[in-house]
Amino acid sequence: MDSSPLRCADPRTKLALSLGLSLVVMLPLERLVVGMAFYALLLGWARLLPAAARQVWRLKWVLSILFVVDWLIISLDLAVVITLRIVLLAGTFTLFFATTTPSELRLALEWMRVPYRYSFSLSLAFQSVHLLEEEW
Numbered sequence: 001m002d003s004s005p006l007r008c009a010d011p012r013t014k015l016a017l018s019l020g021l022s023l024v025v026m027l028p029l030e031r032l033v034v035g036m037a038f039y040a041l042l043l044g045w046a047r048l049l050p051a052a053a054r055q056v057w058r059l060k061w062v063l064s065i066l067f068v069v070d071w072l073i074i075s076l077d078l079a080v081v082i083t084l085r086i087v088l089l090a091g092t093f094t095l096f097f098a099t100t101t102p103s104e105l106r107l108a109l110e111w112m113r114v115p116y117r118y119s120f121s122l123s124l125a126f127q128s129v130h131l132l133e134e135e136w
Contacts, residue, residue: 004099006046011104018096025085051098052091102126
């Protein structure tokens with residue numbers, strides 16, 4: 001993760017890029033697939049594809065159950081679209097969180113005019129994610 005070219009990028013830029021990429025989930029299926037391909041190329045360039053794959057892999061059971069339930073109750077098309085959207089959202093913020101320190105997160109949130117007490121609390125929670133990950 002430290003070898004990512006995005007490691008040195010401005011955290012506000014990374015946050016804006018992640019938020020922008022998360023909007024791809026609202027596109028129809030054809031454009032969603034194109035957006036996911038672009039996102040996979042971006043993650044490959046940033047050397048973050050393995051980290052994003054780990055994030056998605058953690059959701060494998062949730063994704064599997066959700067896919068089957070959607071397929072059986074509603075339709076296969078909806079099951080595919082919803083699964084792709086969740087995969088994209090799960091991986092999207094890998095771009096930001098894998099290359100940003102908690103203090104950079106706090107600064108990016110303050111730049112977005114999030115009140116200090118919230119940005120500080122979020123940065124503290126972000127610091128504890130590493131501990132929770134080790135416990136997981």
